[in-house]
Amino acid sequence: MTTRSDHFEVILAGTGGQGLILSGILLAEAAILEGKNVVQTQSYGIASRGGLSLAEVIIDTEEIIFQQVQRPDCILALTEEATRKYEGWAAKGVPILYDSTLANARTAPNFTGYAFTQTASDLGNEMSVNILALGTVAAKTGVVRMETLEQMIRKRFKGTAVEMNLKVLAAGRDLTAR
Amino acid sequence: MSHATGTKYLKGGILPHMWCSGCGIGIMLGALLRAFEELDYTTTDTVVVTGIGCTGKADDYMITNALHTTHGRALAYATGIKAYNPRLNVVAIMGDGDGVTIGGNHFIHACRRNIDLTAVILNNLNFGMTGGQVSGTTPPQRYTSTTAYGNPERDFDICALAEAAGANYAARCTPYHGWEMKENMKEALTKKGFSVVEVVSPCPTHFGRHNEMKETPDMLHWLRDRAISIEDYRRLPEAERTERLAIGTLVSRDFPDFNTQYELVKARAQKG
Amino acid sequence: MQGNHAIAEGAIYAGARFYAGYPITPSSEIAEECSRKLPKLGGVYIQMEDEIASIAAVIGASLAGAKSFTATSGPGFSLMQENLGLAVMGEVPCVVVDVQRAGPSTGLATRPAQSDIMQIRWGRHGDQSVIALCPSSVKECFTLTVTAFNFAERYRVPVVLMPDEIVGHMRENVEVPAPGELEVVDRKRPAGPPADYKPFKADEDGVAPLAAYGGEYVFHVSSSMHGLDGYSNNDPANAAWRVKQLHEKIDRHRDEIVLTKRFGTDDADVLLVTLGATTRSGRAAAIEARRQGVKAGVLQLQTVWPFPDREVAELGRRAKMIVVPEMNYSGQIAGEVRKAVGPDVDLRQVNRYNGTIITPQDILAVMLGAK
Ligand SMILES: Cc1ncc(C[n+]2csc(CCOP(=O)(O)OP(=O)(O)O)c2C)c(N)n1
Ligand code: SF4
Ligand SMILES: [Mg+2]
Numbered sequence: 001m002t003t004r005s006d007h008f009e010v011i012l013a014g015t016g017g018q019g020l021i022l023s024g025i026l027l028a029e030a031a032i033l034e035g036k037n038v039v040q041t042q043s044y045g046i047a048s049r050g051g052l053s054l055a056e057v058i059i060d061t062e063e064i065i066f067q068q069v070q071r072p073d074c075i076l077a078l079t080e081e082a083t084r085k086y087e088g089w090a091a092k093g094v095p096i097l098y099d100s101t102l103a104n105a106r107t108a109p110n111f112t113g114y115a116f117t118q119t120a121s122d123l124g125n126e127m128s129v130n131i132l133a134l135g136t137v138a139a140k141t142g143v144v145r146m147e148t149l150e151q152m153i154r155k156r157f158k159g160t161a162v163e164m165n166l167k168v169l170a171a172g173r174d175l176t177a178r
Numbered sequence: 179m180s181h182a183t184g185t186k187y188l189k190g191g192i193l194p195h196m197w198c199s200g201c202g203i204g205i206m207l208g209a210l211l212r213a214f215e216e217l218d219y220t221t222t223d224t225v226v227v228t229g230i231g232c233t234g235k236a237d238d239y240m241i242t243n244a245l246h247t248t249h250g251r252a253l254a255y256a257t258g259i260k261a262y263n264p265r266l267n268v269v270a271i272m273g274d275g276d277g278v279t280i281g282g283n284h285f286i287h288a289c290r291r292n293i294d295l296t297a298v299i300l301n302n303l304n305f306g307m308t309g310g311q312v313s314g315t316t317p318p319q320r321y322t323s324t325t326a327y328g329n330p331e332r333d334f335d336i337c338a339l340a341e342a343a344g345a346n347y348a349a350r351c352t353p354y355h356g357w358e359m360k361e362n363m364k365e366a367l368t369k370k371g372f373s374v375v376e377v378v379s380p381c382p383t384h385f386g387r388h389n390e391m392k393e394t395p396d397m398l399h400w401l402r403d404r405a406i407s408i409e410d411y412r413r414l415p416e417a418e419r420t421e422r423l424a425i426g427t428l429v430s431r432d433f434p435d436f437n438t439q440y441e442l443v444k445a446r447a448q449k450g
Numbered sequence: 451m452q453g454n455h456a457i458a459e460g461a462i463y464a465g466a467r468f469y470a471g472y473p474i475t476p477s478s479e480i481a482e483e484c485s486r487k488l489p490k491l492g493g494v495y496i497q498m499e500d501e502i503a504s505i506a507a508v509i510g511a512s513l514a515g516a517k518s519f520t521a522t523s524g525p526g527f528s529l530m531q532e533n534l535g536l537a538v539m540g541e542v543p544c545v546v547v548d549v550q551r552a553g554p555s556t557g558l559a560t561r562p563a564q565s566d567i568m569q570i571r572w573g574r575h576g577d578q579s580v581i582a583l584c585p586s587s588v589k590e591c592f593t594l595t596v597t598a599f600n601f602a603e604r605y606r607v608p609v610v611l612m613p614d615e616i617v618g619h620m621r622e623n624v625e626v627p628a629p630g631e632l633e634v635v636d637r638k639r640p641a642g643p644p645a646d647y648k649p650f651k652a653d654e655d656g657v658a659p660l661a662a663y664g665g666e667y668v669f670h671v672s673s674s675m676h677g678l679d680g681y682s683n684n685d686p687a688n689a690a691w692r693v694k695q696l697h698e699k700i701d702r703h704r705d706e707i708v709l710t711k712r713f714g715t716d717d718a719d720v721l722l723v724t725l726g727a728t729t730r731s732g733r734a735a736a737i738e739a740r741r742q743g744v745k746a747g748v749l750q751l752q753t754v755w756p757f758p759d760r761e762v763a764e765l766g767r768r769a770k771m772i773v774v775p776e777m778n779y780s781g782q783i784a785g786e787v788r789k790a791v792g793p794d795v796d797l798r799q800v801n802r803y804n805g806t807i808i809t810p811q812d813i814l815a816v817m818l819g820a821k
Contacts, residue, residue, distance in 0.1 A: 025621060032623040040621040046475070046559050066734035066810055067620055067727065189681075221668045227510075230673075237670065238682050243663045245513060245540075246672035246682070247506065248532050254503035258510025258518070261494050262468050263664050266514065287499040440494065447489035 006061040008143050009069040013054040014078030016044055019130035024055025026134060030148040031059040039067045052081055059143060074141050076133055078116060080104055097136060114175045128168040135172020146173060184211025189241050196235055200394035202379025205353035206300050207236050213363035224267045227256040229276030232306040236271045250281030253288045256295050264437040274301040278334050279314035289343030292371045293436040299336055302381035310384025321388040336376040337428045346371030348429035352378050354402040371435040378423060453591040453618045457547055458483035460595030461519055464634055467493030468518035470507035472500050472526060475559045476615040477549040480521035501526035505533040512544045513671060515662030517599055521547035524566055535574040537608035538696060540671040543637055545598045547611045549618040552805040561805025562615035564726055565778035570610050571755050577693060579700040581707055582610040582755040586729040588622040600635040601707060605699055606657050616727040616807060640667050648678040656699035700756060709752040710761050718747030720817055721769040723762060723787050725751045728775045728808050735813035759790035766791040773817050775800035775808045
């Protein structure tokens with residue numbers, strides 16, 4: 001699957017503490033670097049940990065008027081709660097990439113389960129599940145180039161975290177190859 | 179050397195002033211202005227920040243820069259002035275209601291921040307301006323217009339509070355001891371860091387009247403009789419201290435002040 | 451860049467060198483950004499003990515010569531009211547950012563609202579006027595912050611910038627204006643002999659020059675009723691002059707202060723009157739309505755106070771219907787619109803007060819729904 005047009009909307013949903021807002025920011029900044037207009041918004045609870053937390057990113061070559069996702073081109077759901085919240089979209093043809101480690105398996109069309117949390121944990125850092133899943137979303141949708149995301153990671157992180165996150169990003173990308 | 183009068187900081191043509199006869203505020207102001215004069219303060223480099231109350235009216239009579247603020251907030255305004263322009267001499271003049279009752283939070287944080295201000299708190303043990311109501315410094319069991327059966331609460335010890343909260347300087351004086359008051363004012367003004375001068379003062383009109391000190395000088399005599407130098411006070415056995423009022427320099431130390439610390443912050447920020 | 455960061459950057463661009471505040475969601479990013487940037491620029495960042503102290507310190511610093519500001523949200527903004535009144539009374543330039551969140555009380559700390567509109571206008575005791583601006587995008591967060599400082603400096607008033615949480619936390623790509631690209635206004639300074647300086651003696655334009663503590667001009671500023679020289683003055687004639695002057699200096703510059711944006715209003719049968727994030731919902735709804743054959747247009751209120759009543763009346767009287775979407779229960783903007791257009795216009799409200807966003811569909815339903 002590649003981007004259907006020059007307008008792209010994605011929802012990254014999970015729980016507070018998974019770092020999805022950062023994934024949204026990295027995706028948005030990568031798109032800016034590629035010359036697009038972006039709007040990134042977020043919705044989260046008062047706690048730094050737990051509760052539904054989500055980032056929305058809209059990418060367009062034109063001015064983006066309404067800042068909220070209206071019809072997503074892709075949904076990432078990292079918890080059962082998040083998957084349940086958005087599962088209605090699958091029947092309308094929207095691909096939902098969900099975390100099969102934390103959410104129950106779905107067999108209906110347009111659901112693809114990936115063991116995001118398990119894979120991140122196998123790589124020695126469960127906290128980097130946000131970067132891992134970002135790699136998967138980017139590879140799956142082609143909305144931004146992998147090299148641009150790598151550039152963003154080099155800019156955002158320092159020291160050993162750079163290599164670690166690049167490794168995790170690549171692992172996310174590779175999940176789609178399976 | 180000619181004798182400092184402090185009158186050069188006074189606005190002409192505004193007498194009579196608003197304070198009652200026997201009130202301590204005028205004596206406090208006199209001591210402060212003489213201290214200004216002895217320290218060669220100018221009207222341009224001095225900012226007086228006042229609160230609301232009888233004490234807070236002091237700026238009406240002065241020709242230095244002034245900011246007459248809201249009740250209890252003088253120290254917060256003064257903090258903004260001093261933080262932005264450390265070269266200014268910034269003096270906050272407040273009542274006990276202003277300084278440690280409604281403004282108690284600003285007071286302890288100004289002490290903690292140790293910002294180089296001088297706070298003069300005229301403690302007349304009640305809210306003078308609004309009719310003699312109970313204050314955070316009214317002693318227990320005392321009568322005020324809102325404690326008709328005696329104050330059920332305890333009072334703050336302003337200097338002890340300043341010490342515990344981190345101020346560099348705290349002194350207590352009374353209008354009976356005018357020369358010492360001026361000396362304490364000078365120490366406070368020259369001390370880097372946060373300084374407090376508590377002036378325990380008569381309010382014959384309200385506190386005095388409610389507490390069997392009806393005649394104008396009664397409260398002043400009451401203060402005179404209770405006052406004892408801090409050195410003598412420290413020598414007194416515990417049991418004899420309760421009714422006494424320790425006066426003089428109670429706290430003097432040299433923790434780094436806010437502006438000095440902030441310069442370090444700026445230096446680090448500009449290097450990095 | 452995030453909306454809140456754009457506000458901090460806009461303030462610095464406008465020359466702000468003093469920030470005092472007390473953190474509160476959803477405004478804290480402004481404080482954080484200032485704490486990083488201001489010391490680098492030789493400015494002051496100070497975290498105060500509460501919002502009462504924050505606005506007080508901001509006013510003190512302004513009188514010492516700084517362009518100064520603070521940022522907060524509803525609970526903190528409530529605490530600032532008394533001292534904000536001093537900024538009005540003492541004619542002290544400063545900017546207060548109220549990133550609006552859903553109330554009442556602690557409410558929904560992380561969710562958006564547009565429910566402080568009336569508090570911004572009327573929240574303080576005593577009759578007084580105020581200027582308030584509301585951005586709808588990250589770019590406007592930057593530019594309207596610069597405008598807010600310009601108005602504060604030009605008219606010697608506090609100015610409230612009132613983004614909602616959506617705009618404060620939204621990220622968009624923005625081109626940061628180059629130095630010199632946007633106008634930056636500095637307060638008028640006195641020029642005559644220091645002995646003659648009267649801090650409240652207005653020039654022709656209704657605004658008096660303002661000195662800074664520490665310079666050659668010595669001056670008094672007071673929260674109490676005062677005369678030209680800043681000293682207490684309880685004379686009724688003086689009080690009347692003072693209150694009138696505080697209102698008039700804003701009223702007479704009303705046309706320079708009132709900023710609106712129009713999207714497809716020329717031929718609009720349906721006029722949407724919007725502010726902040728709901729401008730974007732409104733614009734999306736208008737585009738969709740036109741696709742369905744209904745001529746809709748949007749009037750965005752960049753300036754909320756003084757209220758753009760003439761602009762609303764001009765467009766509103768031409769329209770067959772006015773729709774006002776706003777994130778509050780009571781229709782704080784709708785009431786003002788009604789005042790501006792009179793009783794005969796078909797005025798419809800779209801209100802949300804649950805901390806979620808008004809969507810274009812919400813507006814379309816009201817706009818296209820039966821009368
Ligand atoms: C916010 C607020 N609350 C209450 C008042 C009313 N008020 C004015 S002065 C004052 C107390 C003054 O007492 P103090 O600070 O001790 O000054 P004094 O008159 O005793 O010198 C009060 C309660 C006010 N002006 N503002
Ligand atoms: S009421 Fe009390 S404090 Fe006020 S002026 Fe009279 S004596 Fe002084
Ligand atoms: Mg008092």
